[in-house]
Amino acid sequence: MGLIDQKGRLFGIINLIDLVVLLMVVVLAFGTYSKMAARAQQNQQVVLQEIEMDMFIKDVMPFALESFAVGDIVKDANSKTVLGTISAIRSEPYREPVVDPQGNYVMKEVPNKLNIILTVTGKAQVNNNSIRIQKDDVLVGNILIINTHKSKAQAVIIGVKTE
Known part of the structure; x- marks a missing residue:
């Protein structure tokens, strides 16, 4: 018995x-x-x-602190996604580790340098698996x-709260 018989059937079946x-x-x-x-x-429906x-x-x-204002719209520069609006701005002195005369590392304030913490409020799709703004995941x-309309900066998300 061959692969195809005389009638053209595969294994004689079909x-x-x-x-x-x-x-x-x-x-x-x-x-x-x-x-x-x-x-x-x-x-x-996406809620x-x-x-x-x-x-x-x-x-x-x-x-750079002066270029941010409450109410400014914040966008992701790469994906052009609107992340939300600035609802609060805090700043703190920038500190670097420096060796003191005793040989210990201490955190010393650097003049004319700041750390900025922006609180951004926006709308996102929230479910058990992820928090997403359009197609971008929001992860700490x-x-x-x-x-913003006045500035561009590199930021790290340090906290996310859902209401």
Whole structure:
């Protein structure tokens, strides 16, 4: 017994053309099902919640603090996603480790340098697995390049609160 018999049947069971047609029908049915499932998932209502992010910007000059204002819109410079608006601004002196005369490391303030902490309020999709603003995940430790209409800076997300 060969692979194809005299009547053109595969293993003597099914015609080769019938097998190709059957496989095409199965592939088309699977493609239609997966496309419909993806479309149904997209049509689900996305509920946005208010979130509050603390963003830490380190080692900047004092004029950088003046370029941020409460109410400014903050965007991710890479993805152009609007992250929210600045609701609070705090600053603290920038400190570096320095060796004192006894040989110990101490944190010493650096003149004309600041750390800035921005509190940004925005809307995000919150679920058990993630917090997302559009297609960007909001995670503590994320390093972002942020823009306002006056400035651009590298910031680290140091806190996220959902309300």
